[in-house]
Amino acid sequence: MNLLQKLKRQPPGRIIALGFALVILIGSGLLMLPCSIQDGVTVHYIDALYTSTSAVCVTGLIAIDAGDTFTPLGQFFLGGLIQIGGLGVTAVGAGIIIAIGKKVNLKGRKLIKEAMNLDSGKGLIRFVKSVFLTTLVFEGIGALLSFTVFIHRYHPLKAAGVSLFHSVAAFNNSGFDILGGGTNLIPYQDNIMLNLVTCGLIVFGGIGFLVIRELVDARLRWKKLSMHAKVVISVSAVLILSGAVMLKLTENISWMGAFFNSISARTAGFSTYPLKEFTTPGLLVLIVLMFIGASPGSTGGGIKTSTFFVLLQGLKSAATNSGEKAFHYAVPKDSFRKASVITFLALGVVIGGTYLMMVMDPGVALRDALFEVTSAFGTVGLSTGITPDLSIGSKLLSILIMYIGRLGPLTIATLWHFSVGDRVRYSEGNIAIG
Amino acid sequence: MNLLQKLKRQPPGRIIALGFALVILIGSGLLMLPCSIQDGVTVHYIDALYTSTSAVCVTGLIAIDAGDTFTPLGQFFLGGLIQIGGLGVTAVGAGIIIAIGKKVNLKGRKLIKEAMNLDSGKGLIRFVKSVFLTTLVFEGIGALLSFTVFIHRYHPLKAAGVSLFHSVAAFNNSGFDILGGGTNLIPYQDNIMLNLVTCGLIVFGGIGFLVIRELVDARLRWKKLSMHAKVVISVSAVLILSGAVMLKLTENISWMGAFFNSISARTAGFSTYPLKEFTTPGLLVLIVLMFIGASPGSTGGGIKTSTFFVLLQGLKSAATNSGEKAFHYAVPKDSFRKASVITFLALGVVIGGTYLMMVMDPGVALRDALFEVTSAFGTVGLSTGITPDLSIGSKLLSILIMYIGRLGPLTIATLWHFSVGDRVRYSEGNIAIG
Numbered sequence: 001m002n003l004l005q006k007l008k009r010q011p012p013g014r015i016i017a018l019g020f021a022l023v024i025l026i027g028s029g030l031l032m033l034p035c036s037i038q039d040g041v042t043v044h045y046i047d048a049l050y051t052s053t054s055a056v057c058v059t060g061l062i063a064i065d066a067g068d069t070f071t072p073l074g075q076f077f078l079g080g081l082i083q084i085g086g087l088g089v090t091a092v093g094a095g096i097i098i099a100i101g102k103k104v105n106l107k108g109r110k111l112i113k114e115a116m117n118l119d120s121g122k123g124l125i126r127f128v129k130s131v132f133l134t135t136l137v138f139e140g141i142g143a144l145l146s147f148t149v150f151i152h153r154y155h156p157l158k159a160a161g162v163s164l165f166h167s168v169a170a171f172n173n174s175g176f177d178i179l180g181g182g183t184n185l186i187p188y189q190d191n192i193m194l195n196l197v198t199c200g201l202i203v204f205g206g207i208g209f210l211v212i213r214e215l216v217d218a219r220l221r222w223k224k225l226s227m228h229a230k231v232v233i234s235v236s237a238v239l240i241l242s243g244a245v246m247l248k249l250t251e252n253i254s255w256m257g258a259f260f261n262s263i264s265a266r267t268a269g270f271s272t273y274p275l276k277e278f279t280t281p282g283l284l285v286l287i288v289l290m291f292i293g294a295s296p297g298s299t300g301g302g303i304k305t306s307t308f309f310v311l312l313q314g315l316k317s318a319a320t321n322s323g324e325k326a327f328h329y330a331v332p333k334d335s336f337r338k339a340s341v342i343t344f345l346a347l348g349v350v351i352g353g354t355y356l357m358m359v360m361d362p363g364v365a366l367r368d369a370l371f372e373v374t375s376a377f378g379t380v381g382l383s384t385g386i387t388p389d390l391s392i393g394s395k396l397l398s399i400l401i402m403y404i405g406r407l408g409p410l411t412i413a414t415l416w417h418f419s420v421g422d423r424v425r426y427s428e429g430n431i432a433i434g
Numbered sequence: 435m436n437l438l439q440k441l442k443r444q445p446p447g448r449i450i451a452l453g454f455a456l457v458i459l460i461g462s463g464l465l466m467l468p469c470s471i472q473d474g475v476t477v478h479y480i481d482a483l484y485t486s487t488s489a490v491c492v493t494g495l496i497a498i499d500a501g502d503t504f505t506p507l508g509q510f511f512l513g514g515l516i517q518i519g520g521l522g523v524t525a526v527g528a529g530i531i532i533a534i535g536k537k538v539n540l541k542g543r544k545l546i547k548e549a550m551n552l553d554s555g556k557g558l559i560r561f562v563k564s565v566f567l568t569t570l571v572f573e574g575i576g577a578l579l580s581f582t583v584f585i586h587r588y589h590p591l592k593a594a595g596v597s598l599f600h601s602v603a604a605f606n607n608s609g610f611d612i613l614g615g616g617t618n619l620i621p622y623q624d625n626i627m628l629n630l631v632t633c634g635l636i637v638f639g640g641i642g643f644l645v646i647r648e649l650v651d652a653r654l655r656w657k658k659l660s661m662h663a664k665v666v667i668s669v670s671a672v673l674i675l676s677g678a679v680m681l682k683l684t685e686n687i688s689w690m691g692a693f694f695n696s697i698s699a700r701t702a703g704f705s706t707y708p709l710k711e712f713t714t715p716g717l718l719v720l721i722v723l724m725f726i727g728a729s730p731g732s733t734g735g736g737i738k739t740s741t742f743f744v745l746l747q748g749l750k751s752a753a754t755n756s757g758e759k760a761f762h763y764a765v766p767k768d769s770f771r772k773a774s775v776i777t778f779l780a781l782g783v784v785i786g787g788t789y790l791m792m793v794m795d796p797g798v799a800l801r802d803a804l805f806e807v808t809s810a811f812g813t814v815g816l817s818t819g820i821t822p823d824l825s826i827g828s829k830l831l832s833i834l835i836m837y838i839g840r841l842g843p844l845t846i847a848t849l850w851h852f853s854v855g856d857r858v859r860y861s862e863g864n865i866a867i868g
């Protein structure tokens with residue numbers, strides 16, 4: 001067919017963007033099926049589209065509570081959309097092709113390289129396989145451990161389903177739950193086991209498959225790790241710690257709650273405390289964490305930890321008139337430029353989105369709108385509670401912002417231009433940005 | 435003296451910073467003198483310090499109304515502080531040295547170069563003279579035209595004083611008034627003459643002395659202007675126009691009001707409408723305008739129009755994979771980096787300041803705190819009205835932020851490091867940043 005030929009000749013970025021859009025649309029259809037929706041519940045298409053986007057973009061913002069709205073089949077669809085979104089449409093496609101024994105052609109390899117933020121095409125198929133294996137192992141262990149918690153509340157079959165859903169949701173940093181009542185994990189705020197399991201899944205899911213593989217290959221020895229892995233791990237640790245301390249300073253929560261919310265804000269989006277009771281300074285801390293987000297090549301969003309690191313190094317270098325260094329490597333010259341571009345595009349999306357939301361919903365305060373839009377952009381899913389009451393315009397806006405956030409603002413900005421040659425991803429000093 | 439010797443050996447940035455701090459302290463003392471304060475009014479030192487900082491940093495945020503608090507002598511001191519702040523401590527110092535017929539030595543020339551954001555030391559003395567002359571001409575004409583307005587309300591002597599003060603305040607983009615009642619220019623919101631005169635003074639004061647001189651030299655012919663002048667004039671025009679249109683979209687104000695507030699937000703800080711009645715989207719537009727601010731080498735603050743332009747060019751270049759151009763010149767490679775550094779430092783100051791203000795004054799909403807802090811950083815002086823009721827901590831914070839905003843965040847960041855060689859100001863393509 002002519003259309004298919006034309007599609008095949010498109011640059012990778014466009015094909016990936018189209019793939020995500022297609023999965024979102026199919027997902028919204030699946031969630032609208034009568035067998036997906038509980039008896040007596042009405043779902044408007046805008047909310048199905050919102051939920052599907054939120055799932056595929058692993059955001060977790062909810063206009064309708066998944067536990068109270070969807071049947072087990074609908075929740076299964078939702079879990080599937082989260083898994084596809086978390087792995088990425090391309091990886092899932094490649095996985096299927098590999099699984100049925102077909103060969104991945106050159107075009108396909110290019111797509112995978114672009115989608116997974118890789119620097120070279122070497123060992124690509126092996127990498128895709130390891131991504132699937134990693135996901136399976138983490139989600140399996142996560143589900144088993146979660147089961148020990150949920151079995152106390154539900155009958156075994158339901159507990160198994162809830163555990164599996166929770167593990168998938170947590171590892172993919174999606175923030176969804178099917179516990180009902182719209183309270184997310186608040187009932188479990190003091191359950192140590194569920195706090196630990198969820199945080200573990202979030203952290204490994206958000207650190208990136210490349211780094212997980214490096215950690216396995218290096219058998220956890222710090223010195224053997226690349227600069228990229230060291231940067232990502234250090235920045236994540238510093239952000240988690242400082243976020244927790246700052247939240248503890250202004251909010252009336254336990255230390256476990258402070259750590260959980262600090263970890264969760266950087267893209268996972270689960271909450272164990274009602275955010276609408278947070279102080280505005282506390283929410284501002286969460287907004288900054290949400291904006292920075294997870295690490296590249298992970299299931300998470302935001303401008304990314306490595307981008308944030310390169311920005312800080314650039315500022316330090318400007319203030320001290322010295323070169324940019326990190327762990328005895330020089331930061332590549334081009335990195336600061338790319339990090340800046342990504343951050344400014346992200347700021348533009350967040351500020352513009354906040355403006356438009358407040359114009360379309362005049363009753364919404366700056367703090368709530370900024371929080372909601374940053375959450376959508378960082379594919380976080382936390383909310384001060386305004387989501388269900390937003391106008392259709394603001395919901396469509398959130399859908400667009402989640403989509404931009406999942407694909408990355410730079411990918412979106414370059415969609416209209418066929419870039420000659422590949423854009424630099426991993427440069428000299430080996431650090432992935434965005 | 436040993437101390438003086440040591441001081442002389444300091445890099446220009448530190449001497450300038452010290453000079454500003456000294457003038458602020460002296461100013462706060464002058465404003466505390468009994469002869470400066472009206473009978474029956476009590477002024478706390480924190481408010482005198484706040485007012486002096488606000489004047490020297492040409493901000494115009496007021497904790498106490500100048501018209502209701504100070505005597506004509508106090509108001510004269512205030513006007514003097516604004517004039518010194520607007521011209522810059524260095525230029526005033528150089529002006530005095532030149533006026534008494536002394537020679538400016540090499541060290542002094544270096545200081546002037548740094549303070550006035552110049553690219554070379556050529557014609558420095560001539561430039562300082564032209565700066566004084568320009569100021570005198572504009573403020574003289576401004577005062578005469580303002581007099582035709584104020585004579586209808588005050589007796590001639592008072593009208594002359596008010597006119598002179600207003601002209602100085604407007605040309606130096608300070609936003610102060612001595613009309614009393616804390617209503618700034620709201621009583622004159624429909625006075626066409628005062629709107630035009632004030633806008634004219636603000637625009638020329640904010641466009642930079644270099645550009646004014648270029649306009650005179652080129653006899654207003656566009657083609658003869660440098661890239662820097664073209665950029666600054668175009669960006670200012672686009673910002674004024676789009677700001678006015680956006681304000682008109684969400685606020686219930688006249689077109690003249692929309693233009694006045696759009697012009698005034700980019701660092702002048704006069705208001706003809708009560709800002710606390712503005713919608714939040716409207717305030718967000720003002721916040722963005724305040725953050726961008728005026729042009730380099732002017733009396734205004736913010737990250738500067740040229741910085742904003744270079745950022746936009748960098749984003750465009752990244753999205754289209756093309757070089758950065760402007761008016762048939764290539765934008766120098768280093769510009770984007772410097773513009774990014776300045777903008778991130780500015781964002782850090784604004785976000786950090788907003789956080790601290792909300793921690794110290796828990797009752798203040800995000801929208802008001804963000805507005806107040808951006809206003810202080812951009813040395814704008816607009817406020818939603820929270821200034822007088824802020825805690826001492828928040829007032830000290832505002833004082834610090836006004837000071838950082840006036841000197842520029844990059845100057846502050848490099849204060850602790852002696853930079854080897856001069857930092858690049860004007861590079862290849864000739865565009866001044868920050």
Ligand SMILES: [K+]
Nearest residue numbers: 059174268380
């Ligand atoms: K999420």
Ligand SMILES: [K+]
Nearest residue numbers: 493608702814
């Ligand atoms: K001002």
